[in-house]
Amino acid sequence: MNSQKRFKIFETLSNVTPNPSTELIYQNPFQLLIAVILSAQTTDKSVNKATLLLFNLAPNAEKLSQLTLSYIESCIKTIGLYKTKAKNILETSRIIHTQYQGSVPQDRLVLEALPGVGRKTANVILNTIFNEPAIAVDTHIFRIANRMNLAPGETVLQVEKKLMKSTPPQFLKSAHHLLILHGRYTCTARQPKCANCVIYDLCEYKKKSLI
Secondary structure, X not given: OOHHHHHHHHHHHHHHOOOOXXXXXXXXXXXXXXXXXXXXXXXXXXHHHHHHHHHHXXXXXXXXXXXXXXXXXXXHOOOOOHHHHHHHHHHHHXXXXXXOOOOOOOOHHXXXXXXXXXXXXXXXXXXXXXOOOOOOOOHHHHHHHHHOOOOOOOOHHHHHHHHHHHOOHHHHHHHHHHHHXXXXXXXXXXXXXXXXXXXXOOOOHHHHHOO
């Protein structure tokens, strides 16, 4: 895909969604960190239902770190891998509270050292909270980057590096959410909604399908 087409894709998506953001519900950076940890292999809708109860009682790192593991499990038991995630968010809360005075650190290496936090989660935090040009490649972005020939790659890291290199600079901060929303609601895994796609004329998926 050439640079002109790539620019037009992001420009069009930006015009349709001028202020893209996460669909996870949160009130502060710590809550977003916990929500993103919980969102692995789970829908944002399921996470929002679970965190509604959790954050009402424990809205910050200090409060959450004081909860028992069994209580946390009871709050998030409707989402996948809840036992492992409960342990991770409890330990992460304790670290954030004791080592970082309740504040989420703006440092990739520090973030990735937290229990339950990998590169994707760190990228979400750096992008959404700290407005850094970072792209967290989830299943939606990985799928459409390959399907559209926007940034094809065999691994998540390959796709991320290609997107970071090829995305027009003015769209780097918004690219993450623009692509996720497009993949979630239009360029879906099964039966993509090509008839309703605003970038259909720019997409190379249909061309490959005809080969």
